[in-house]
Amino acid sequence: xxxxxxxxxxxxxxxxxxxxxxxxxxxxxxxxxxxxxxxxxxxxxxxxxxxxxxxxxxxxxxxxxxxxxxxxxxxxxxxxxxxxxxxxxxxxxxxxxxxxxxxxxxxxxxxxxxxxxxxxxxxxxxxxxxxxxxxxxxxxxxxxxxxxxxxxxxxxxxxxxxxxxxxxxxxxxxxxxxxxxxxxxxxxxxxxxxxxxxxxxxxxxxxxxxxxxxxxxxxxxxxxxxxxxxxxxxxxxxxxxxxxxxxxxxxxxxxxxxxxxxxxxxxxxxxxxxxxxxxxxxxxxxxxxxxxxxxxxxxxxxxxxxxxxxxxxxxxxxxxxxxxxxxxxxxxxxxxxxxxxxxxxxx
Amino acid sequence: xxxxxxxxxxxxxxxxxxxxxxxxxxxxxxxxxxxxxxxxxxxxxxxxxxxxxxxxxxxxxxxxxxxxxxxxxxxxxxxxxxxxxxxxxxxxxxxxxxxxxxxxxxxxxxxxxxxxxxxxxxxxxxxxxxxxxxxxxxxxxxxxxxxxxxxxxxxxxxxxxxxxxxxxxxxxxxxxxxxxxxxxxxxxxxxxxxxxxxxxxxxxxxxxxxxxxxxxxxxxxxxxxxxxxxxxxxxxxxxxxxxxxxxxxxxxxxxxxxxxxxxxxxxxxxxxxxxxxxxxxxxxxxxxxxxxxxxxxxxxxxxxxxxxxxxxxxxxxxxxxxxxxxxxxxxxxxxxxxxxxxxxxxx
Numbered sequence: 001x002x003x004x005x006x007x008x009x010x011x012x013x014x015x016x017x018x019x020x021x022x023x024x025x026x027x028x029x030x031x032x033x034x035x036x037x038x039x040x041x042x043x044x045x046x047x048x049x050x051x052x053x054x055x056x057x058x059x060x061x062x063x064x065x066x067x068x069x070x071x072x073x074x075x076x077x078x079x080x081x082x083x084x085x086x087x088x089x090x091x092x093x094x095x096x097x098x099x100x101x102x103x104x105x106x107x108x109x110x111x112x113x114x115x116x117x118x119x120x121x122x123x124x125x126x127x128x129x130x131x132x133x134x135x136x137x138x139x140x141x142x143x144x145x146x147x148x149x150x151x152x153x154x155x156x157x158x159x160x161x162x163x164x165x166x167x168x169x170x171x172x173x174x175x176x177x178x179x180x181x182x183x184x185x186x187x188x189x190x191x192x193x194x195x196x197x198x199x200x201x202x203x204x205x206x207x208x209x210x211x212x213x214x215x216x217x218x219x220x221x222x223x224x225x226x227x228x229x230x231x232x233x234x235x236x237x238x239x240x241x242x243x244x245x246x247x248x249x250x251x252x253x254x255x256x257x258x259x260x261x262x263x264x265x266x267x268x269x270x271x272x273x274x275x276x277x278x279x280x281x282x283x284x285x286x287x288x289x290x291x292x293x294x295x296x297x298x299x300x301x302x303x304x305x306x307x308x309x310x311x312x313x314x315x316x317x318x319x320x321x322x323x324x325x326x327x328x329x330x331x332x333x334x335x336x337x338x339x340x341x342x343x344x345x346x347x
Numbered sequence: 348x349x350x351x352x353x354x355x356x357x358x359x360x361x362x363x364x365x366x367x368x369x370x371x372x373x374x375x376x377x378x379x380x381x382x383x384x385x386x387x388x389x390x391x392x393x394x395x396x397x398x399x400x401x402x403x404x405x406x407x408x409x410x411x412x413x414x415x416x417x418x419x420x421x422x423x424x425x426x427x428x429x430x431x432x433x434x435x436x437x438x439x440x441x442x443x444x445x446x447x448x449x450x451x452x453x454x455x456x457x458x459x460x461x462x463x464x465x466x467x468x469x470x471x472x473x474x475x476x477x478x479x480x481x482x483x484x485x486x487x488x489x490x491x492x493x494x495x496x497x498x499x500x501x502x503x504x505x506x507x508x509x510x511x512x513x514x515x516x517x518x519x520x521x522x523x524x525x526x527x528x529x530x531x532x533x534x535x536x537x538x539x540x541x542x543x544x545x546x547x548x549x550x551x552x553x554x555x556x557x558x559x560x561x562x563x564x565x566x567x568x569x570x571x572x573x574x575x576x577x578x579x580x581x582x583x584x585x586x587x588x589x590x591x592x593x594x595x596x597x598x599x600x601x602x603x604x605x606x607x608x609x610x611x612x613x614x615x616x617x618x619x620x621x622x623x624x625x626x627x628x629x630x631x632x633x634x635x636x637x638x639x640x641x642x643x644x645x646x647x648x649x650x651x652x653x654x655x656x657x658x659x660x661x662x663x664x665x666x667x668x669x670x671x672x673x674x675x676x677x678x679x680x681x682x683x684x685x686x687x688x689x690x691x692x693x694x
Contacts, residue, residue, distance in 0.1 A: 039433065040387055042414060047591030062422045065431040067389060069416035074560045074587065075409045078611045084412040086386065102587065206553060206580050213421045227596045233553050235582040240421065240449065240693040244394030248684040249574050264425045268694070279686065337595040339626060346587040347615070 003144035004229070004327075004334040008320045011150050012185040015157050015313075018139055019181075022161055029118055029134040030165035036116055038090045042083075044071035044106035045094040046346060048148040048221060052094050052120070052155035055217035055312055059163040062214075063173075063309060073102035076109055077347040085115035093119040096143065096151040097343040098126025105347075107131050120158050122151050136162075145335040146342050147228045149320050152221060153184070156312055163309075180310035186303055187317035193300045194321035197284055198329050200298050206233035207255040208281070210242055210272060212265040218312045219259055222319035229327035229334035239265075239272045252280030257322075258296075259315050260287040263308030286318050350491035351576070351674075351681040355667045358497050359532040362504050362660075365486055366528075369508055376465055376481040377512035383463055385437045389430075391418035391453035392441035393693060395495040395568060399441050399467070399502035402564035402659055406510040409561075410520075410656060420449035423456055424694040432462035440466040443490065443498040444690040445473025452694075454478050467505050469498050483509075492682040493689050494575045496667050499568055500531070503659055510656075527657035533650055534664035540647045541668035544631055545676050547645050553580035554602040555628070557589055557619060559612040561655060565662045566606055572670035576681035579673075586612075586619045599627035604669075605643075606662050607634040610655030633665050 041060055045053040050070070057068040076082040085091060091110035093103045098121040108131040111117040118134035122143065129135045138154045157177065164173035201207075207226065211219035216238050223236035237246050250256070256276050260269035266289060273295050277283055285296035293299035300318050327334040388407055392400040397417070404415040423429040432438060438457035440450045445468040455478040458464040465481035469490065476482045485501045504524065511520035554573065558566035563585050570583035584593050597603070603623050607616035613636060620642050624630055632643035640646035647665050674681040 039431075040414060046588060050588070050591075058419060058422065061419065061430050062426045062428045065429070067387060067416055067430040067432070067436065069414055072405060072408065072560075072563070072585075074585075074612065075405065078560060078615060079409045081409045082412070083408050083414040084386075085414070089414065213419075213425060216419070224592045228592050231596050231598065233580055233582070233596060235580070238419075238421075241393060241397070243693050244397075244691045245571050245575050245684075245687065248686050249578050249580060250686065251578065265421065268425060337592075339595050339597065340592065344591045346590050 002324070002328070002333070002335050004147050004149060004324050007143060007145055007149045008317065008324060009188060011153050011317070012181050014140055014150060015154055016181050021139060022136065022158055025136050026161055026165050030162065032116060033090060033166060036087060038088055038116060039066060040089040041066050041068040042071055042089060042091045042110065043068065043094065044073055044103045046100055046103065047344065048152040048224060049094040049096060049155060051217045051221040051224070052152060052159060054220060055156050055214060056092070056159040058214045058216070059159055059309065063163045064166045071106050073106055076105045077102050082109055085110045085113035087114045089115045091115045091117050093128050093132065094155055095119070095128050096122045096148060098123050098128035099343050100345060101347050104128050104131055120155050146337055146340050147225060147334050153313055153316050156217065160310055176307045176310045180306045180313040183304035183306045183314045184317055187314050190300055190302070190318045191321050194318055195325040197298045197300060197322055198325035201255060201284065201326065202329060204232060204255050207257060209234055209236040209257045210239050211259040212239040212268055214309055214312050215259045215261065215315055218315045218319055221316060222257060222259070222323070225320055225323035228337045228340065229323045230330060230332060239268055242272070247275070250276050250279035250281050254281045255284060256281040257284045258286065258292065260285065260289070260292050261302070261308055261311040261315060262289045262305055263311070265308065286315060349671070349675070349680070349682050351494050351496060351671050354490060354492055354496045355664065355671060356535060358500050358664070359528050361487055361497060362501055363528050368486060369483065369505055372483050373508055373512050377509065379463060380437060380513060383434060385435055385463060386413060387436040388413050388415040389418060389436060389438045389457065390415065390441065391420055391450045393447055393450065394691065395499040395571060396441040396443060396502060398564045398568040398571070399499060399506060401567060402503050402561060403439070403506040405561045405563070406506055406656060410510045411513045418453050420453055423452045424449050429456055432457045432460035434461045434463070436462045438462045438464050440475050440479065441502055442466070442475050443469045443495060445470050445475035446690050447692060448694050451475050451478055467502050493684055493687050494572060494681050500660055500663050503564065507657055523654045523657045527653045527660040530651035530653045530661045531664055534661050537647055537649070537665045538668050541665055542672040544645045544647060544669055545672035548602060548631065548673065549676060551579060551602050554604060556581055556583040556604045557586050558606040559586040559615055561659050562606045562608065562662055565659045565666055568663060569604060569606065569666035569670070572667055575684045575687065576670045576674035577677060577679060586615055589619070594622070597623050597626035597628050601628045602631060603628040604631045605633065605639065607632065607636070607639050608649070608655055608658040608662060609636045609652055610658070612655065633662060
């Protein structure tokens with residue numbers, strides 16, 4: 001079919017098989033984080049990797065009580081006047097290619113300042129790996145589709161494993177991750193529901209994508225997949241930010257995708273679902289809870305519930321499948337979006 | 348006419364007249380930041396205030412070499428498991444009303460942890476002011492339009508003054524800010540050009556808003572104003588992030604607003620202007636440089652050039668005027684967007 005669909009399907013298996021290697025690579029970094037008493041984390045990334053960075057922020061803040069900033073790389077490149085880093089800061093670059101000069105520059109500068117540096121990268125030999133003290137290699141081989149899928153979920157898994165290695169309960173955390181990978185496998189069965197939703201939304205030109213907490217990463221990534229593969233005017237918001245203005249755009253027939261796993265954020269999303277439904281929006285709900293699914297004419301029911309903090313691994317799958325099916329329905333090639341290359345060089 | 352238009356026009360004068368009071372309030376906070384050797388800053392906000400927070404991040408990182416994180420408040424509220432703050436961290440809440448429980452909770456928790464806390468707030472007595480050690484009051488009186496204008500630019504000015512007070516060259520910095528306020532005054536003359544652009548874009552349903560660096564705040568705020576007052580599907584991107592995927596949505600006739608003052612980011616924006624023009628986009632360029640303005644059939648020429656770091660004060664004005672004029676053309680009431688209240692309570 002398409003590389004994108006192949007790579008979506010590969011995800012649970014490749015993550016499962018690569019995890020032992022990832023754990024080995026993470027151990028010395030986690031040890032160094034503890035030794036140095038790291039309290040601040042700074043993450044630089046672009047595109048899908050930046051959505052993995054959003055996940056990384058939630059994970060390290062909520063589970064490890066660290067303060068996490070996401071870089072504005074232009075400070076380092078265009079303005080050439082960036083934060084002064086210290087040795088109690090960990091700076092992480094995330095990039096599929098490891099080639100983007102902006103992300104490389106953030107990590108290079110941080111290392112020169114004496115910060116602890118690391119990267120999550122897929123391409124074996126890259127400029128980013130060369131400047132980073134600790135290199136967490138995804139080792140997925142080449143991702144063939146321009147629309148990233150397995151590099152995104154693998155980066156999320158790597159961040160989850162790092163958070164787990166830094167937590168006080170490594171065993172329980174790793175169990176959560178294992179459960180999520182198993183649930184990813186069963187989420188592949190959502191392909192039919194995603195194809196059905198894509199059929200119902202065949203003429204969709206724009207949409208809103210909403211989530212809260214950890215799945216903010218899922219909302220951002222779902223919107224990007226829809227833009228890249230279907231050229232849809234998709235925009236993602238945190239459910240709370242959405243109420244501070246953007247909710248005004250809700251009107252009859254506006255498609256709204258809601259990612260809402262059970263857990264700490266569910267009630268807030270259920271409430272928001274009611275709110276946008278009142279405004280006449282067309283809901284596409286992706287959830288494991290029937291209360292929200294019942295509001296939607298286009299429900300995508302996630303069969304296995306997993307702890308909220310690892311749920312972005314699972315919820316990424318229906319997001320990717322929906323975008324891919326919609327693109328194929330429209331006769332578009334999701335592997336080769338117009339105007340994009342696999343490696344984007346920005347400063 | 349409308350409160351929104353009145354309040355847009357008030358901005359240079361009220362900022363000018365309130366600045367001496369703001370400077371007085373900032374001095375003891377700046378003193379404390381120096382005494383405590385603050386190295387990390389954490390900012391919590393929603394909506395337009397969150398765009399002021401984006402500005403604050405650029406200013407404190409680029410000009411003061413601090414590391415700045417923007418809060419995900421759900422960590423503090425829904426997950427009840429937030430970063431552990433220390434005494435070398437400054438946590439700032441920004442809120443027009445000072446009432447939002449989520450922003451209040453971030454600052455309350457930070458203060459309990461022993462961090463230095465401050466807030467930028469307009470309403471004189473508020474929950475946010477009550478939990479903050481240092482209170483920077485805007486003192487603007489009630490903002491009558493639901494669509495924020497003067498509270499946004501005043502929050503930007505307050506952040507610029509804080510950055511200035513922490514810099515090694517206070518006098519030059521304050522001169523820059525004074526020049527920007529003067530340029531805001533002359534930017535009010537862009538009302539005609541904004542009205543003309545609004546006429547040309549009368550049937551605009553969606554648009555892309557692009558900027559880089561400090562004016563990332565302007566792009567986000569411009570998109571929000573267009574959503575709130577005209578219900579347009581506006582989405583803002585950093586010019587660099589845009590190239591990592593979202594650029595695929597560019598097609599013939601798609602309106603793209605570019606905010607591109609001369610300075611460090613200009614060449615990057617000029618290049619991007621050419622790129623989206625190739626894709627057939629309809630450019631609305633807001634700039635003081637004729638090279639970019641020449642690409643656009645709908646140029647909005649900013650007459651006075653100011654240093655890049657204070658330009659968001661100036662560029663906010665044409666953004667607000669364009670949204671307001673477009674709303675009025677459409678017979679919409681920009682003071683009372685559907686589904687919004689002046690105070691939004693989120694957790």
